Amino acid sequence: xxxxxxxxxxxxxxxxxxxxxxxxxxxxxxxxxxxxxxxxxxxxxxxxxxxxxxxxxxxxxxxxxxxxxxxxxxxxxxxxxxxxxxxxxxxxxxxxxxxxxxxxxxxxxxxxxxxxxxxxxxxxxxxxxxxxxxxxxxxxxxxxxxxxxxxxxxxxxxxxxxxxxxxxxxxxxxxxxxxxxxxxxxxxxxxxxxxxxxxxxxxxxxxxxxxxxxxxxxxxxxxxxxxxxxxxxxxxxxxxxxxxxxxxxxxxxxxxxxxxxxxxxxxxxxxxxxxxxxxxxxxxxxxxxxxxxxxxxxxxxxxxxxxxxxxxxxxxxxxxxxxxxxxxxxxxxxxxxxxxxxxxxxxxxxxxxxxxxxxxxxxxxxxxxxxxxxxxxxxxxxxxxxxxxxxxxxxxxxxxxxxxxxxxxxxxxxxxxxxxxxxxxxxxxxxxxxxxxxxxxxxxxxxxxxxxxxxxxxxxxxxxxxxxxxxxxx
Amino acid sequence: xxxxxxxxxxxxxxxxxxxxxxxxxxxxxxxxxxxxxxxxxxxxxxxxxxxxxxxxxxxxxxxxxxxxxxxxxxxxxxxxxxxxxxxxxxxxxxxxxxxxxxxxxxxxxxxxxxxxxxxxxxxxxxxxxxxxxxxxxxxxxxxxxxxxxxxxxxxxxxxxxxxxxxxxxxxxxxxxxxxxxxxxxxxxxxxxxxxxxxxxxxxxxxxxxxxxxxxxxxxxxxxxxxxxxxxxxxxxxxxxxxxxxxxxxxxxxxxxxxxxxxxxxxxxxxxxxxxxxxxxxxxxxxxxxxxxxxxxxxxxxxxxxxxxxxxxxxxxxxxxxxxxxxxxxxxxxxxxxxxxxxxxxxxxxxxxxxxxxxxxxxxxxxxxxxxxxxxxxxxxxxxxxxxxxxxxxxxxxxxxxxxxxxxxxxxxxxxxxxxxxxxxxxxxxxxxxxxxxxxxxxxxxxxxxxxxxxxxxxxxxxxxxxxxxxxxxxxxx
Numbered sequence: 001x002x003x004x005x006x007x008x009x010x011x012x013x014x015x016x017x018x019x020x021x022x023x024x025x026x027x028x029x030x031x032x033x034x035x036x037x038x039x040x041x042x043x044x045x046x047x048x049x050x051x052x053x054x055x056x057x058x059x060x061x062x063x064x065x066x067x068x069x070x071x072x073x074x075x076x077x078x079x080x081x082x083x084x085x086x087x088x089x090x091x092x093x094x095x096x097x098x099x100x101x102x103x104x105x106x107x108x109x110x111x112x113x114x115x116x117x118x119x120x121x122x123x124x125x126x127x128x129x130x131x132x133x134x135x136x137x138x139x140x141x142x143x144x145x146x147x148x149x150x151x152x153x154x155x156x157x158x159x160x161x162x163x164x165x166x167x168x169x170x171x172x173x174x175x176x177x178x179x180x181x182x183x184x185x186x187x188x189x190x191x192x193x194x195x196x197x198x199x200x201x202x203x204x205x206x207x208x209x210x211x212x213x214x215x216x217x218x219x220x221x222x223x224x225x226x227x228x229x230x231x232x233x234x235x236x237x238x239x240x241x242x243x244x245x246x247x248x249x250x251x252x253x254x255x256x257x258x259x260x261x262x263x264x265x266x267x268x269x270x271x272x273x274x275x276x277x278x279x280x281x282x283x284x285x286x287x288x289x290x291x292x293x294x295x296x297x298x299x300x301x302x303x304x305x306x307x308x309x310x311x312x313x314x315x316x317x318x319x320x321x322x323x324x325x326x327x328x329x330x331x332x333x334x335x336x337x338x339x340x341x342x343x344x345x346x347x348x349x350x351x352x353x354x355x356x357x358x359x360x361x362x363x364x365x366x367x368x369x370x371x372x373x374x375x376x377x378x379x380x381x382x383x384x385x386x387x388x389x390x391x392x393x394x395x396x397x398x399x400x401x402x403x404x405x406x407x408x409x410x411x412x413x414x415x416x417x418x419x420x421x422x423x424x425x426x427x428x429x430x431x432x433x434x435x436x437x438x439x440x441x442x443x444x445x446x447x448x449x450x451x452x453x454x455x456x457x458x459x460x461x462x463x464x465x466x467x468x469x470x471x472x473x474x
Numbered sequence: 475x476x477x478x479x480x481x482x483x484x485x486x487x488x489x490x491x492x493x494x495x496x497x498x499x500x501x502x503x504x505x506x507x508x509x510x511x512x513x514x515x516x517x518x519x520x521x522x523x524x525x526x527x528x529x530x531x532x533x534x535x536x537x538x539x540x541x542x543x544x545x546x547x548x549x550x551x552x553x554x555x556x557x558x559x560x561x562x563x564x565x566x567x568x569x570x571x572x573x574x575x576x577x578x579x580x581x582x583x584x585x586x587x588x589x590x591x592x593x594x595x596x597x598x599x600x601x602x603x604x605x606x607x608x609x610x611x612x613x614x615x616x617x618x619x620x621x622x623x624x625x626x627x628x629x630x631x632x633x634x635x636x637x638x639x640x641x642x643x644x645x646x647x648x649x650x651x652x653x654x655x656x657x658x659x660x661x662x663x664x665x666x667x668x669x670x671x672x673x674x675x676x677x678x679x680x681x682x683x684x685x686x687x688x689x690x691x692x693x694x695x696x697x698x699x700x701x702x703x704x705x706x707x708x709x710x711x712x713x714x715x716x717x718x719x720x721x722x723x724x725x726x727x728x729x730x731x732x733x734x735x736x737x738x739x740x741x742x743x744x745x746x747x748x749x750x751x752x753x754x755x756x757x758x759x760x761x762x763x764x765x766x767x768x769x770x771x772x773x774x775x776x777x778x779x780x781x782x783x784x785x786x787x788x789x790x791x792x793x794x795x796x797x798x799x800x801x802x803x804x805x806x807x808x809x810x811x812x813x814x815x816x817x818x819x820x821x822x823x824x825x826x827x828x829x830x831x832x833x834x835x836x837x838x839x840x841x842x843x844x845x846x847x848x849x850x851x852x853x854x855x856x857x858x859x860x861x862x863x864x865x866x867x868x869x870x871x872x873x874x875x876x877x878x879x880x881x882x883x884x885x886x887x888x889x890x891x892x893x894x895x896x897x898x899x900x901x902x903x904x905x906x907x908x909x910x911x912x913x914x915x916x917x918x919x920x921x922x923x924x925x926x927x928x929x930x931x932x933x934x935x936x937x938x939x940x941x942x943x944x945x946x947x948x949x950x951x
Contacts, residue, residue: 319550363590374623379649380616386548392656393551396664408653415649419626419642427630427638459548 007054007066010047010074014111017043018104025100033092033099040085040103044110048078051114062182064118073117073249080241080333081110083444087340088234090438094346097143102234105138106242113246122174122181122207122258125250126167132243133160133214139235140227149230159223163213170206173199183257190261204259205269211254215247217307218277221300225284228296233348236292237336240299241329248303248325252310252318263313270311275406277304282410285417291342291350294417295335298376301410302328305387308403309394320394326462327375327387330455334372334448341365341437352421357430365437366425368445373418375452378411383452386459480543481528482557482607485521485567489600492517496593510589514578517596518571521603525568534561534946537800538673539609553669555616558609561946562807566734567606569811572934573723573818574599579930580719580822591632591720598624598724605731610669614738615659618695618731619652628724634717644708648728651698651705655735658691672738682747689748692739693755699732700792701785702762710766713781719825722777723818729788730810737795737803744796752796760888763789767895776824776838776903783859783896784817790889794874802877808945809870812938816859816867819934823852827907830920842907845922849908851931856904858938860897866941 020039028035055071058064085106092099112132119125140153171181177200179189193200209220216224228236259266281301288294302324309321341362342349349355359366371382378388388411395404455462492513499509532540539558547555574595581591601624604617626645635641662670665680680688701709709728716722744752763786770782791806826848827841842849858865879886923931940947 359590370623379623380620385616388656389548389551389553389660392660393664396660404657408657412646412650412653416642416646419645422626423630423638423642426627427641 004054004057005059007057008059009054010050011111011114013043013046013050014107014114017107018111021100021104021107033089033097036099036103037085037089037092040107041082043107044078044081044085047110047114048075048082051075051078058118061120063121063124064115065120066118069253070118070249073245074114076329077110077113077117077242077245077249080245080329081106081238083333084234084237084241084336086440087237087337087444090340090440091232091234091348094343095143101138101142105135106238108132109135109238110242113243117246117249117253119250120183122171122183122186122254125254126171126210129211129214129247129250130164130167132246133163136227136239136243139239140231142235143232152226152230156223156227159213163210163220166206166213167210170203170210173203173206177203179203183254186258187260190259193261196262196265201262201265204262204266207254208251208259208266208269211247211251212273215244215251215303216296216300217273217303218280218300219273221277221280224300225288225293225296229290229293231292233292233336233339237339240296240332240336244299244303245325245329248306252321255310255313256318260313267311267313270307271403274304274307274311275403277301277307278407278410279304282413282417285414288417289352291339291352291421294352295332298414299332301414302332302376305391305407308407309391312398316394316397320390323390324387327383330448330451331372331375331382331384334368334445334452335376337441337444337448338365338369338372340441341434343435343437344432346435352424354431355421355424356428358425358434360430361434362437364442365445368449369425370422371449371452373421377415377418381456383455386455386462480541481524481531482541482543482559483545484524485528485603485607486600488521488524489517489596489603493593493596493600496589496596499589501589507589507592510592511578511582514592514596515575518575518578518599521599522568522571525564525571528559529561529564532559532561532564539563539671542609551663553612553663554610555608555613556610556669556671557604557607557613559607562737562803563606565807565811566730566814567603569814570599570602570606570727570730572937573727573814574720576815576818576822576934577718577720577723579927580723580825588632591628591718594624594628594631595720595724598628602727602731606734608672610671611659611662611675612669614672614735615652615655618655618735619649621731622648622652625724625728628721629712629716632718633712633715633721633725635712635715637715640708640711640715644712647705647708648698651695653695654691654698655695658688658695661688661691676740676742676744680745685745685747689744692735693748696732696735696739697755699735700729700788701766701781702789702792703758703765706762706766706785710781710785713784714775714778717777717825717828719818719822722821722825726784726814726817726821729785730814733788733792733795733810736792737806740796742798742800749798755796756793756882756885759789759793760885760892763889763892764895767892767899770899771895771902773899776827777821779896779899779903780817780820780824783900786892786896787813790871790874790878790893793878793885793889797877797881799877802874805870805873808866808941809874811945812858812865812867812941815934815938816855816865819931820852820855820859823848823855826923827920834918834920836918836920838906840908840910840913840917841920843910843913844919847928848923851923851928851935852907853904854935856900858935859900861893864935864942865938866945868942870945 017039021036024035024039051071051074054066055068056066058066088102089099109132112128116125116128119128137156140149140156179186213220227239231239277300281297281304284297284300285294288297306321306324309317309324342355375382375384378384392404495513496510499513501507501510539560542556542558545555547553598621601617601621605614605621608614608617622645626641629635630638630641662675698705713725716725766782766785770779773779791810794802794806831838831841842852854864858867861868861871875886878889
């Protein structure tokens with residue numbers, strides 16, 4: 001395949017963005033949180049536009065290859081990154097703190113994740129992913145409560161090392177079995193194996209475990225909720241959207257373009273993890289009083305549901321998973337946007353109990369929060385129903401009635417957790433005022449709500465051309 | 475056809491527009507909730523007018539849903555939402571609108587007149603209208619579940635229920651019912667490969683095992699809305715605790731959605747495989763009826779008496795709907811029309827009496843003795859409720875009961891007994907209210923209803939009498 005060096009521009013723009021930020025920090029003493037955000041916004045937006053322009057051109061085709069599928073994933077990631085950063089900027093402005101580390105880490109993270117999404121070689125992919133995962137440490141260390149974060153950071157590092165052991169062992173075993181790290185070559189080699197040995201199977205499972213770990217899929221999910229609980233709001237929001245979109249895209253790519261021939265043996269493992277995620281997510285959400293931690297379990301539940309569709313390794317499964325993912329991302333994004341309005345005397349509230357009687361004080365934010373919560377439950381006529389409908393319909397076609405029962409049971413559990421929040425916001429008496437909500441938060445909420453309403457009335461707008469685009473991964 | 479501005483879509487759209495207007499309306503101490511009240515009333519009256527126009531276009535002799543509209547909604551899985559209406563649905567929708575107007579009249583004098591109450595009521599109305607005009611299984615399910623959220627918020631915020639845990643459980647348990655219907659709907663859809671009209675569900679050719687599972691799920695979901703054992707507890711705990719007449723009238727409509735589901739899913743007869751299990755349902759239904767009727771008779775709380783009356787009648791309608799004939803469906807419709815108006819008005823007046831009792835710190839004995847207007851209306855409504863020939867309930871219940879008797883005489887006798895017990899409970903309460911044995915010159919009395927309210931109630935009583943003379947008076951039928 002011919003190399004188009006000009007197609008490096010999206011990545012180059014991100015690198016330039018990082019350099020400009022560092023230079024700004026060095027030379028401009030009066031830089032505000034907005035300065036770094038503006039730079040980040042411009043470079044990510046530029047990178048997104050350039051990715052669309054060079055959607056099917058690659059600079060090192062053997063290692064990094066762009067396809068409509070990878071471009072769609074990057075665009076999705078960039079959009080969420082832009083809005084997360086926009087809202088994150090509010091936090092830094094409110095606290096009057098420097099946003100340099102946050103914006104720099106985010107730009108670098110987007111760069112590395114973009115490269116991983118387009119990677120065509122397992123070594124390149126894991127190289128980028130590892131650095132991106134390590135970058136999360138910078139995020140977690142941003143203005144946390146010292147005594148709470150120290151043990152969590154320690155555990156995060158241990159987890160990172162453990163994940164690397166899995167990853168390196170998997171890659172080593174793959175190499176020892178004589179299988180190339182190149183996607184196409186590896187797929188070809190696996191296709192020739194009629195009866196995989198334990199070592200071959202183990203190598204694949206170890207590699208998938210490494211991706212599951214980063215994605216926070218059960219039973220490798222424990223780090224995610226802990227990190228969310230100590231992170232500041234912009235970091236929580238960033239970690240809930242940008243890396244999961246990238247990891248999920250990578251997972252689908254790897255499952256279909258590398259390990260597809262081992263479908264029969266892998267199916268059980270992937271499905272098992274998916275079911276466990278759904279159940280643990282629903283149970284975990286019920287036991288939490290911290291909103292960020294609770295929604296990290298909701299993320300786990302939803303990722304499990306998406307994985308349940310992907311696990312079947314077919315085009316309809318990917319499409320269904322995509323619908324669930326989009327619906328969930330839109331709803332969860334709305335939830336995180338509303339978190340920016342949970343502010344009392346300049347402090348952002350994270351406990352459910354602190355939201356008592358919120359509906360009387362900030363009714364618009366409360367109503368939006370309710371709509372997004374109900375959407376996450378999949379109750380019609382909210383957008384979430386599309387996701388529930390797609391997944392249940394798909395599982396019925398597959399004849400997976402046990403999974404349907406488990407999924408719906410988990411939804412009931414989740415409903416119970418959400419009812420506690422609704423009860424606190426709507427039924428309890430107010431225990432204190434809330435600060436005025438920023439206009440930007442309202443604008444984001446309104447846009448999100450409009451998207452939700454339009455998508456409910458005519459889901460074709462949301463899903464237009466999604467299926468042919470997604471099947472390019474196959 | 476894929477258009478949004480057809481009469482049936484407008485039936486859903488008008489309350490939604492009203493909902494938005496209500497949210498945007500100015501509502502502070504200076505307006506005293508007049509703006510939102512006016513918007514809500516205007517919405518309800520507009521829809522009633524629209525219903526009348528629709529009724530004029532309906533062919534009363536034609537069977538099945540008419541004025542069908544299809545809305546191409548989802549490309550994959552391919553789902554088209556189909557709406558249709560017949561006289562039965564139309565009567566119920568009209569009754570619901572009147573019931574809400576009665577509820578609104580009941581809360582005007584209370585502090586509860588907040589705009590979120592009106593807004594949520596209109597949202598609920600949009601959803602229940604959608605349910606009653608659904609012509610296919612998916613649209614039916616969507617509205618069946620969609621009404622739960624406004625219902626939950628209405629009960630939780632304005633129901634004055636002390637134990638909030640009841641409200642949560644109520645939601646979870648209704649949500650579970652909706653989940654069962656969702657499974658059944660999705661299974662049926664995939665079995666046929668396309669969406670199915672409601673009337674065709676009972677005629678589908680399913681394997682015996684699948685048939686049993688699907689119908690089991692459908693039955694559980696509809697039963698979860700009717701206060702029948704083992705589903706009775708949460709509905710009864712909500713219904714007997716709600717103090718706002720508007721919220722009570724709305725909660726009163728939950729069992730109606732269950733009964734309506736039975737009527738639409740098996741208009742003539744359920745599949746043979748399923749009918750075999752009907753006797754279990756009949757036994758449970760009868761036990762529930764008698765049990766709740768007895769409690770109603772013993773219980774001192776007038777609200778519980780109204781609840782027991784309501785429950786017993788809903789179960790009777792359900793049993794009537796399950797009879798293997800569709801001739802009596804329109805009788806059920808006519809009867810339900812009057813039944814909803816009677817229970818709503820009774821509840822409104824009961825709430826008024828309770829408020830007055832609390833204000834004046836007096837008991838219930840002889841409370842109606844010096845309030846002739848209220849006494850007259852209350853007595854009329856109780857007589858209408860117990861089956862006197864003053865509303866469409868009289869003749870139509872007679873038809874329903876006669877069919878139940880001819881189907882199974884023992885079943886008919888037990889139903890009759892339950893009806894007598896709830897009638898006894900209501901008359902017993904009326905007697906207490908009108909008992910003047912302890913009334914003296916110095917006894918503190920409550921205030922009678924205003925002339926405006928009296929006129930409105932007289933109009934409603936007149937409407938009930940007209941339905942007795944000619945149920946299809948509004949189209950000159």
